[in-house]
Amino acid sequence: MSIDINNESGVAVDEAAIVALARHVLDQMGIHPLAELSILLVDTAAMEQLHIQWMDEPGPTDVLSFPMDELRPSRAEDDNEPSPGLLGDVVLCPEVAAKQGEAAGHSMADELHLLTTHGILHLLGYDHGEPDEKAEMFGLQQELLDRWRKRGADERRGR
Numbered sequence: 001m002s003i004d005i006n007n008e009s010g011v012a013v014d015e016a017a018i019v020a021l022a023r024h025v026l027d028q029m030g031i032h033p034l035a036e037l038s039i040l041l042v043d044t045a046a047m048e049q050l051h052i053q054w055m056d057e058p059g060p061t062d063v064l065s066f067p068m069d070e071l072r073p074s075r076a077e078d079d080n081e082p083s084p085g086l087l088g089d090v091v092l093c094p095e096v097a098a099k100q101g102e103a104a105g106h107s108m109a110d111e112l113h114l115l116t117t118h119g120i121l122h123l124l125g126y127d128h129g130e131p132d133e134k135a136e137m138f139g140l141q142q143e144l145l146d147r148w149r150k151r152g153a154d155e156r157r158g159r
Helices: 015-028 044-055 094-104 108-123 131-156
Strands: 002-007 036-041 063-067 086-092
Touching: 002 015, 015 036, 015 086, 015 108, 015 131, 036 108, 044 063, 044 094, 063 108, 086 108, 094 108, 108 131
Parallel strands: 002 036, 036 086
Antiparallel strands: 063 086
């Protein structure tokens, strides 16, 4: 799986952790091992520009997703194998993540992990415009994060 990360934000972040989380999410969702994902971290000015350009909304946002090849998760009941391709781009803004993390009572890193997972799920076709969609997407988002955190805790304990 090819996951490229480019930090243009000027904010120090644990890029290796974001890549590891992205790989975990894509593995858990059954995405082909030759799929490609790009993650870009930008400052608030760049994020605001993208937010206006693509969403026609003022101000910076926390995460934007730009799907490419419409890859979808592989489910056990599917007969088709997942196909390789360009998943797309996830754009994160660490400055916004830091403010949101503080408001939520957790770290910028935890917020970036949540936003990375959220952005990837959008690339996979999940949305949260309707209450049932929101429940599904946010439940899956939490499940994926919980599994990743548990795996990391197990690895730190030597399991």
